[in-house]
Amino acid sequence: MADAKREIERKYESDDSGLPDLTGVGKVTTVLDKGVVELDATYYDTEDERLARSALTLRRRTGGSDAGWHLKFPVSRDVRDEIRAPLSDTLPHSLAALVRSRVRDTELRPVVRLRSARDVRHLVDADGRVLAEVSVDDVTADRLSGPGEGAKAQWTEIEVELADDVDPALLDKVEKRLRKAGVRPSSSPSKLARALAETTPKAKQPKRKQPGEPPEPQTAGDHVLAYVRAQRDAIVGLDPAVRRDEYDSVHSMRVATRRMRSAFRSYGKILDRTVTDPVGEELKWLAAELGVDRDREVLTDHITSALGDLPRTLVSGPVRTRLRTWANARRGGSRRRLIGVLDSKRYLTLLDTLDALVADPPLRAAAAGKPEKVIAKVVRKDFARLSALVEQAIDLTPGQDRDLALHEARKKAKRARYAAEAATPALGDPAADLTKSMKSLQTLLGDHQDSVMVRLTLRELAAVAHAAGESSFTYGVLYGREEQRAAAVEAELPGVWAETEAGASV
Numbered sequence: 001m002a003d004a005k006r007e008i009e010r011k012y013e014s015d016d017s018g019l020p021d022l023t024g025v026g027k028v029t030t031v032l033d034k035g036v037v038e039l040d041a042t043y044y045d046t047e048d049e050r051l052a053r054s055a056l057t058l059r060r061r062t063g064g065s066d067a068g069w070h071l072k073f074p075v076s077r078d079v080r081d082e083i084r085a086p087l088s089d090t091l092p093h094s095l096a097a098l099v100r101s102r103v104r105d106t107e108l109r110p111v112v113r114l115r116s117a118r119d120v121r122h123l124v125d126a127d128g129r130v131l132a133e134v135s136v137d138d139v140t141a142d143r144l145s146g147p148g149e150g151a152k153a154q155w156t157e158i159e160v161e162l163a164d165d166v167d168p169a170l171l172d173k174v175e176k177r178l179r180k181a182g183v184r185p186s187s188s189p190s191k192l193a194r195a196l197a198e199t200t201p202k203a204k205q206p207k208r209k210q211p212g213e214p215p216e217p218q219t220a221g222d223h224v225l226a227y228v229r230a231q232r233d234a235i236v237g238l239d240p241a242v243r244r245d246e247y248d249s250v251h252s253m254r255v256a257t258r259r260m261r262s263a264f265r266s267y268g269k270i271l272d273r274t275v276t277d278p279v280g281e282e283l284k285w286l287a288a289e290l291g292v293d294r295d296r297e298v299l300t301d302h303i304t305s306a307l308g309d310l311p312r313t314l315v316s317g318p319v320r321t322r323l324r325t326w327a328n329a330r331r332g333g334s335r336r337r338l339i340g341v342l343d344s345k346r347y348l349t350l351l352d353t354l355d356a357l358v359a360d361p362p363l364r365a366a367a368a369g370k371p372e373k374v375i376a377k378v379v380r381k382d383f384a385r386l387s388a389l390v391e392q393a394i395d396l397t398p399g400q401d402r403d404l405a406l407h408e409a410r411k412k413a414k415r416a417r418y419a420a421e422a423a424t425p426a427l428g429d430p431a432a433d434l435t436k437s438m439k440s441l442q443t444l445l446g447d448h449q450d451s452v453m454v455r456l457t458l459r460e461l462a463a464v465a466h467a468a469g470e471s472s473f474t475y476g477v478l479y480g481r482e483e484q485r486a487a488a489v490e491a492e493l494p495g496v497w498a499e500t501e502a503g504a505s506v
Contacts, residue, residue: 010175
């Protein structure tokens with residue numbers, strides 16, 4: 001079974017001067033010498049170093065207090081999440097699953113062996129609490145495969161790792177002391193990155209920009225591809241978080257699929273839809289799988305909140321029990337189903353397809369055009385479609401036809417928002433302002449659609465309660481309140497739309 005730990009640490013170059021005295025830094029009153037630990041770690045990656053290119057590290061390490069398998073995900077400059085599994089001869093399934101979106105069917109193999117003699121100190125406060133661990137590591141790296149196989153490298157570095165629940169400001173204070181002593185931050189983000197750099201022959205080192213620094217977009221196609229690439233990266237990057245059931249990860253991955261599908265539809269003059277439409281259908285499938293139970297959870301949360309706002313005198317019968325039964329009706333096994341989707345051949349094939357599309361995009365002639373002309377035309381066209389739908393909905397009388405029209409307008413507002421979002425790097429503030437306006441409109445129309453769905457659910461619950469001989473009074477009260485909420489949105493819409501139209505200047 002794997003467990004997780006958040007690491008907050010910094011690395012520094014070390015020379016013959018060694019480690020300066022850190023007593024008195026912040027709340028540090030004592031520096032305890034904990035002796036030398038011998039560590040032996042083998043790092044694994046694909047032949048084309050997919051994990052390393054994503055700044056992930058996967059290793060099997062012996063020695064020290066945390067021997068076992070470790071998988072590290074970058075969070076920010078100083079922060080990484082480390083997932084640990086017990087020591088075993090083969091990679092545990094729990095960790096293999098977390099790298100599947102990147103590795104897929106490619107073999108993982110040993111790429112580097114790192115042996116470190118770690119001289120450990122604990123920084124302790126007046127109460128005996130450990131604030132941080134500081135180590136001086138003498139490292140020997142052996143390249144096990146790939147370019148430079150058989151090469152060796154050696155270096156010494158200082159590592160400062162914050163203890164749990166300690167103010168990260170301590171790292172700044174320790175760094176100030178280290179810099180004063182002539183110690184400088186490491187130029188490599190990790191031991192593995194340094195080992196790969198120092199054991200790869202210069203002629204075979206890839207000539208690429210720093211991670212997170214994409215090529216500067218020039219054409220309309222460049223800008224659209226940058227947006228599509230960002231959504232591909234989001235889907236792949238969120239996969240481990242979805243598997244670990246991290247907060248909002250499922251929703252975020254679902255949004256990434258929607259953004260990409262929307263870009264395919266809006267920018268059909270740039271990316272050939274005969275190629276992207278089938279990919280869009282697969283993204284639609286994935287979004288649907290990610291959405292299993294999501295909509296029901298949203299409705300349940302809304303009704304539960306509304307129920308909590310009612311005076312007790314208006315709550316009649318076992319309403320909360322009935323709601324819980326409805327909410328849990330299809331939940332069983334959905335988590336296992338989702339993991340099965342992420343492990344499926346269909347999903348992994350979709351990821352390969354997205355990679356291929358980004359690497360060899362189906363560009364049309366307009367892709368070579370100027371962004372301010374080609375992309376702006378697309379954004380204006382999407383806005384015009386939305387405008388027609390909103391005005392049509394406003395002219396309808398309240399009822400089912402208006403509900404359907406507002407729902408269609410909501411979907412078009414989302415599409416116009418994503419088109420403007422993709423256009424923002426090229427068009428600047430006008431597109432950014434339109435994105436913001438579309439998000440506000442989408443939220444307003446989303447509130448209306450939520451009310452429609454809540455009312456349908458309340459009617460369903462009331463019918464089931466009535467059939468069971470329970471009072472349906474409370475469902476009627478909630479239904480009436482939802483009608484009022486929808487009416488308030490409809491009354492607000494003309495003013496919001498007038499402001500939106502007035503501010504649209506792309």
